[in-house]
Amino acid sequence: MGDGLDGRRVLVFGASGNVGYGAAQAFLAAGAQVIAPTRSPASAEALRAHFDGAIEPVIGDISDPNGAASLADAVAERGPIHHAFVSLGPWWQEGPLVRQTPDEWLRVRRMMLDGHVHAAMLFIPMLASAGGGSYTVVTGMGAHHYVPGTSLLFAAVGGVLSLSKVLRSEHADDDVRVNELLISARVERTARPGVVEAVRLGEFAASIARDEALRGEVLTFDGSAR
Template sequence: MAAFAGKHVFVAGGTGIVGSAVAKEVLQQGGKVTVSTRSQDSFNAFKGKLPAEVQGNVFGVVADIRTEEGVKKIFDETTKRAPVQHVVACIGSWWQGGKLVDQTLAEFNQGMLDRVTGHFLLFKTFIPYLDKQQGSTYTILTGDAGNDYVAPNISLICVTSGAMNGFSTAARAEHKDSQVAVSDFRIHIMVYPKPDSEFPSTETHTMGNDVIGKAIVNSIIKRSRDRIDVRVRKDAHELAK
């Protein structure tokens, strides 16, 4: 039997580079998937690229995950469709907008809104529900820019990544004994929306999203409660086995 047969997975940011790979992998393993997006066009484009045999098992919710109203809409529509066993939070996009001293207060606050607030609202909303679902998981996707200035002009990525590292620490500690398994899947390398096979075998710090998607899904199956680090490409390949 496919690992996700009879299961319903919600992927926040499920039309993005990593989220779409997670959603596709779950679908291919027999599950149903609901993804959130702020654009119907993005959902339609994502769905259109999926194999025809799984397109009937993917659903979209158009909502702003950065607002309480948006997250309530996501929760209501997703749980009404079918009970949810697993949530994967892939929220926030890359940014290289300059140094800290060059940002306005509005830009700083926007960065926090775009990359942290949605995580907080989603977690606060879904965790009490998942804690009543046997075998449930909640996976937080994070990066390591909070500990290392990995590229030029990523000041606000460093700030928000650091905030998310703290968020993950608190979330996992506070739910270590609960029914829902909370994990942090931390990606230290660049992931691109194309097959990993297109990258040279010697490449270590960039990779395709298909292998990352498989690795994340494997961590869900194992119901990890750990912080899982993908520091180099081979880490993802090991986790995807």
């Protein structure tokens, strides 16, 4: 399609979920090659089948230091990357903090905060060494509102929001354009009343990646196009 993403290699976290799935669809439609980390061989197989072999899954757990390192090796072996879109989930709302356990905190924190820290540590340098590109951190409106029962998730998301802010300032003047995509709509693979189809969000994400003037921004997706 020759719109700036044609032939570019894009790393998309979360392609087996809702948000990353829409991003993978939109980047593929724009002519990009999509590399999709997932923790599970079954998800990798499902992604290959679903996207008719057009997507390259890589297996690894970004929340674990060793898993993250082997994921980075697997991505590097396949060649340079030009854009990264980092969406990690799932939603968590398991009740009051006083009913939670330290082990559950560790699990939720690893999934959300450690995953984002490791991804930035490993893949921003990879983008820089390929000559620069975009790095998009996905967050949600929920992080700015009080929602009962979400303590562990929101404690970790608070760290992701701070991380995003610091990364956006640390890379304000170099070749890696770090932006945050803040989702304020409900997004699922298929549209239904009150729910936006994930590919619309994906098109918004692709527009951030291709816009070379965009860096250090927080872009809110409310279901409308950019």
